[in-house]
Amino acid sequence: MKDQTPRPGGETKDEVDNRQLDLGEAFTWDDVPDFDLEVQRLEDSLEIAGDVSTRAVQLRNLGRAYANRHTVTNEILDLNKAIQNYQEALRLASSDNPSQTGDLAGLAIATYQKFLQSGEKCDIDSCIQLLEESLESSDAQYITSLHRQNILAQVYHSKWNISREDAQDLDQSIGLFEQIIDLESADNASHTNSLMKLGVLYENRFDRTGNLEDLKSCLKRSQDALIVLGSGKSQKRAEVLLNLGTAFGKRFDRLGDTEDLDCSINYYGDAVEASPDNTSPLERYSLMLHLGLGHAKRYESLDSREDLDIAIRVLKSAVDLVTEHSAFQVSAMLHQQKFNRSRALTDLDEAIAWLQKAEDLVPHDKTWIDFRICHQV
Structure with a gap:
């Protein structure tokens, strides 16, 4: 016994x-x-x-x-x-x-x-x-064996992450986690983790193969995890919502269905709202950056002035948390797009100011953005 x-x-x-x-x-x-x-x-x-x-x-x-x-x-x-x-x-x-x-x-x-x-x-x-x-x-014993199987699934994923060359390691990890969630009790804390990991693994395999069935499985397992997590603020819930936003964004890139883009942005926004108060500045920056880029993508697709303004505002909030070169570049590009619509010099000044901030971080990095600004005045 x-x-x-x-x-x-x-x-x-x-x-x-x-x-x-x-x-x-x-x-x-x-x-x-x-x-x-x-x-x-x-x-x-x-x-x-x-x-x-x-x-x-x-x-x-x-x-x-x-x-x-x-x-x-x-x-x-x-x-x-x-x-x-x-x-x-x-x-x-x-x-x-x-x-x-x-x-x-x-x-x-x-x-x-x-x-x-x-x-x-x-x-x-x-x-x-x-x-x-x-x-x-x-x-x-059953409980210990299940735990070791969980670890084996994680180790196969780690092996895949070394070189991302042997797809069999990724397949093994997915297969093991699928077995685990069939055996785990739904109210077990590790069950949510298994669902979350499966969502990420299926997305990894989609990135490799382009098979939309993998992306469908990614969305299914991530949504299953979200149901188990319930409502409220938590780091795990914010992570799952972020992953869902990313997956819907990838499906939009593949199929061009604007409903997927809308879902992506909504999930990004929910991820920001779900992040707990003790979320680190870097993690919150990442959430805000994804939300801002989502609105920027919808602006590019639908020529929506509202999305352009939201993207600019959200990215401003993001760089207030963390000083990061690429976010400055994107902000410069968005202000340039706004200038192209408004022809207001204040928008152009903003674009140049953001670009200069980016170049202050990486002085040697002259990007395509400054060329576009100089040649579209």
């Missing part, structure tokens, strides 16, 4: 195992003194003679303690020690030992952490192989 005894903080053993298998996001510096004590205790216990199975368990626990400490300290020595102890535990454990699955998964995560530092493809390939072996083990 599974041990579901609550641990400190009210966690069960499955929840503790899953938290310690997360990709380096679970612990803080407040946990380091506990890891130090655990490492010392286990190092001392290994100096005392014991049977093979006992030593295998101790080595596994020591590997986990080093790995957990590494997620906070980022010390390569801790990571190497974690890998070394997990490997030794696997060497000692018999193939039918229930702890072997945990050793494989622990070694996989440590190897993934090594990949994050080394960038070596061989490290992420080893991680995938170890996770797949741990999932094939007959002793893996």
Whole structure:
């Protein structure tokens, strides 16, 4: 029978195992003194003679303690020690030992952490192989197996992001996440994350293949995530709304249906509204920039003066948050477009002022915008 005894903080053993298998996001510096004590205790216990199975368990626990400490300290020595102890535990454990699955998964995560530092493809390939072996083990419990499958899906996505060359890695990640959402409870917090990731993955595959079915799946999974998230302000909700705006914008670029462009702008606006008060200036800038560019695109498509004015106003609010070269360039271009309509020198002055701000950030960068301004007066 599974041990579901609550641990400190009210966690069960499955929840503790899953938290310690997360990709380096679970612990803080407040946990380091506990890891130090655990490492010392286990190092001392290994100096005392014991049977093979006992030593295998101790080595596994020591590997986990080093790995957990590494997620906070980022010390390569801790990571190497974690890998070394997990490997030794696997060497000692018999193939039918229930702890072997945990050793494989622990070694996989440590190897993934090594990949994050080394960038070596061989490290992420080893991680995938170890996770797949741990999932094939007959002793893996349902909750823990589902969590490891989730991690495997993330690792395949990371591998895809290295070079974006092997489409099979992207397909594997999508296939795994589709299996996961069929198995997860809809009220599980990780279910929303899986839906969000699937939306991004389908968009990645659309960018590669141009297959509109992938874009359709992206919209479906992102909208599913939005339903689960409900209303109100949250970082996740703002992220999903932003992704929906981007996806509808891409479908407009492909098909030219202005309803898609309207949806894109509406979702961008909703993303701005959904961002919580503690959203960082850089994140809020990104949301505002997408909204401004959406209105600029509709102005270009429909020659809508209202969209031109909104785009200028929104981009002004964006650059008040973050000073960024390309936003200055776009603002200059929009003011130039406004001058072309109004022939008011104040609009031309604004265009030149924005361009000069852009050039102050990158003095050597003479763009096509200044040429157009000079030749359309």
